[in-house]
Amino acid sequence: ILQLERVSRIYDTGKVLVPALQDVDLTVDRGEFLAIVGPSGSGKSTMMHILGCLDRPTSGRYVLDGTPVEELDDDALAAVRSRSIGFIFQSYNLLPRTSALENVATPLAYQGVPRRERLERARAALTLLGLGDRLDHEPTELSGGQQQRVGIARALVTEPAVLLADEPTGNLDSHAGAEVIELFRQLHATGRTIVLITHDLEVAEAADRQVHIRDGRIAPDGRIAA
Amino acid sequence: ILQLERVSRIYDTGKVLVPALQDVDLTVDRGEFLAIVGPSGSGKSTMMHILGCLDRPTSGRYVLDGTPVEELDDDALAAVRSRSIGFIFQSYNLLPRTSALENVATPLAYQGVPRRERLERARAALTLLGLGDRLDHEPTELSGGQQQRVGIARALVTEPAVLLADEPTGNLDSHAGAEVIELFRQLHATGRTIVLITHDLEVAEAADRQVHIRDGRIAPDGRIAA
Numbered sequence: 001i002l003q004l005e006r007v008s009r010i011y012d013t014g015k016v017l018v019p020a021l022q023d024v025d026l027t028v029d030r031g032e033f034l035a036i037v038g039p040s041g042s043g044k045s046t047m048m049h050i051l052g053c054l055d056r057p058t059s060g061r062y063v064l065d066g067t068p069v070e071e072l073d074d075d076a077l078a079a080v081r082s083r084s085i086g087f088i089f090q091s092y093n094l095l096p097r098t099s100a101l102e103n104v105a106t107p108l109a110y111q112g113v114p115r116r117e118r119l120e121r122a123r124a125a126l127t128l129l130g131l132g133d134r135l136d137h138e139p140t141e142l143s144g145g146q147q148q149r150v151g152i153a154r155a156l157v158t159e160p161a162v163l164l165a166d167e168p169t170g171n172l173d174s175h176a177g178a179e180v181i182e183l184f185r186q187l188h189a190t191g192r193t194i195v196l197i198t199h200d201l202e203v204a205e206a207a208d209r210q211v212h213i214r215d216g217r218i219a220p221d222g223r224i225a226a
Numbered sequence: 227i228l229q230l231e232r233v234s235r236i237y238d239t240g241k242v243l244v245p246a247l248q249d250v251d252l253t254v255d256r257g258e259f260l261a262i263v264g265p266s267g268s269g270k271s272t273m274m275h276i277l278g279c280l281d282r283p284t285s286g287r288y289v290l291d292g293t294p295v296e297e298l299d300d301d302a303l304a305a306v307r308s309r310s311i312g313f314i315f316q317s318y319n320l321l322p323r324t325s326a327l328e329n330v331a332t333p334l335a336y337q338g339v340p341r342r343e344r345l346e347r348a349r350a351a352l353t354l355l356g357l358g359d360r361l362d363h364e365p366t367e368l369s370g371g372q373q374q375r376v377g378i379a380r381a382l383v384t385e386p387a388v389l390l391a392d393e394p395t396g397n398l399d400s401h402a403g404a405e406v407i408e409l410f411r412q413l414h415a416t417g418r419t420i421v422l423i424t425h426d427l428e429v430a431e432a433a434d435r436q437v438h439i440r441d442g443r444i445a446p447d448g449r450i451a452a
């Protein structure tokens with residue numbers, strides 16, 4: 001259960017102030033599958049980083065599972081993230097010079113899972129994403145879509161209560177993309193909460209509900225087109 | 227006029243050999259607009275890097291405008307690239323800690339264009355891509371789709387004889403993506419050659435011809451689906 005209450009986020013580049021989010025109210029219920037759509041630069045990734053406790057609002061409040069996130073210090077935030085949130089980054093954020101297998105096993109290490117089990121679960125997650133023959137490859141030895149799928153496997157391997165997916169299919173062909181959305185559906189069917197940013201309106205159709213964002217604001221009736 | 231003759235490319239990771247391209251024959255005529263489609267991992271970016279003189283085949287020949295590229299040393303290759311080829315990378319490859327304006331102006335510096343003119347042309351290219359108010363932003367201060375558009379502007383600013391675009395719309399909403407394809411059409415209308423890798427079948431429709439690749443091989447009748 002995720003709640004943004006009048007959340008604003010202003011970036012200060014030192015030369016100019018950029019209001020990336022303005023007065024955003026958003027409630028995501030437990031077990032909901034929500035899609036966020038909107039033009040490039042409209043604030044989607046900014047919103048996602050706040051939802052994922054990777055960034056804090058400039059004003060307003062983010063309440064996660066009943067707890068105002070502002071009350072948590074950085075260590076407590078990190079604990080929440082590793083325990084309950086799976087984050088698929090728009091630009092993958094894979095560990096360089098680290099194999100696909102080790103990349104996917106890493107979040108399980110933070111959860112204290114023993115080495116043999118986490119390598120086995122990582123292997124299974126990568127196989128599910130069609131990368132069973134790429135376990136040893138490092139990011140520079142993988143295609144763009146393969147790197148994207150490693151990021152997806154890494155987020156799914158912990159079976160998180162909340163999955164935040166920032167444009168997870170942008171570098172995948174339609175077949176691979178459909179397989180990813182099917183995995184999200186299966187995760188959702190177990191009761192988990194999913195927030196998905198996508199530019200692909202077909203992918204957005206998989207969600208229960210769509211929220212439209214433009215220039216940092218959520219459209220009141222959800223009818224602003226991307 | 228680009229010709230791949232029985233081109234193969236094998237990657238050696240030290241643990242395993244990956245045959246990314248196998249016996250590829252491809253001819254792109256001057257002024258043609260060709261789309262390359264195929265599953266993730268099928269060899270598209272590998273082919274593009276060879277076409278762009280950023281990589282050499284393991285076997286076979288690449289003939290660019292009548293010249294076998296194997297006869298050119300690295301300096302001559304770099305000269306060909308800066309003079310005639312515009313490359314849009316799947317992962318953008320922007321210069322870090324460098325503004326969008328400076329990123330886009332850089333290829334013009336390699337062509338010896340005076341500073342004031344190259345900043346003006348860079349500004350114009352970025353404005354054409356909707357980034358006129360983001361000129362000073364560095365890559366980490368831009369959204370994913372904005373970074374993608376900076377990469378596009380950088381490839382277009384030199385008005386190259388050959389444009390190689392590796393998945394240029396993956397992080398763009400449909401409106402911004404359509405604007406990019408329109409710019410490609412305009413470039414093509416002036417007689418330039420365009421090779422475009424895309425997972426978006428609508429985007430592929432903009433090309434004159436489509437080539438289908440799967441497991442490093444080109445489909446003989448172009449009918450293997452992505």
Ligand SMILES: Nc1ncnc2c1ncn2[C@@H]1O[C@H](COP(=O)(O)OP(=O)(O)OP(=O)(O)O)[C@@H](O)[C@H]1O
Pocket residue numbers: 134137140141142143144145146171173237238239244245246264265266267268269270271272273316
């Ligand atoms: N440096 C490397 N070492 C080993 N294997 C590599 C290397 N780079 C790429 N590969 C492999 O070669 C194959 C082709 O890669 P390529 O990047 O050309 O695919 P692609 O068609 O562009 O895929 P995508 O649509 O996902 O971008 C992939 O299976 C990939 O794992």
Ligand SMILES: Nc1ncnc2c1ncn2[C@@H]1O[C@H](COP(=O)(O)OP(=O)(O)OP(=O)(O)O)[C@@H](O)[C@H]1O
Pocket residue numbers: 011012013018019020038039040041042043044045046047090360363366367368369370371372397399
């Ligand atoms: N560190 C930063 N400093 C200044 N401005 C920033 C910074 N990061 C993002 N921005 C700006 O904030 C706005 C929102 O960015 P955000 O990444 O949330 O967009 P987005 O909706 O995810 O876009 P896309 O669909 O292209 O990924 C953009 O206009 C961007 O230029």
Ligand SMILES: [Mg+2]
Pocket residue numbers: 044045046090166369370371
């Ligand atoms: Mg984004």
Ligand SMILES: [Mg+2]
Pocket residue numbers: 143144145270271272316392
């Ligand atoms: Mg590729």
